Amino acid sequence: MATRVPLVTTRVGQAADLVRNGENGWMVEPEDVEGLVDAIGRIAAAGDRQLDPVLDAGRRVAEENAYVALRPRWRDLLDGFVALPAS
Secondary structure: OOOOOOOEEEOOOOHHHHOOEOOOEEEEOOOOHHHHHHHHHHHHHOOHHHHHHHHHHHHHHHHHOOHHHHHHHHHHHHEOOEOOOOO
16 A cells, blocks of 8 residues: 555455555455455556545555554553653
8 A cells, every 4th residue: 555556455454444445445355256356357447547546545544554653652552551662
């Protein structure tokens, strides 16, 4: 997502929390081979103008959830519970 490569994934792990089908990537159910083939086929047939909004949205989600973006939020959450190294 961060590199604007079309993402097709299954509904597992953190993907289920971050990927919105058709909005910032494409999601299929685990072990749904036909769903994977269909999603990849639609991406291959799509033009840049169709893909750009999804790829841009995916990049934003990746940046918002990158380690550097989340680190301050984790620090705030854990402050007082665990000893954290200085920045």
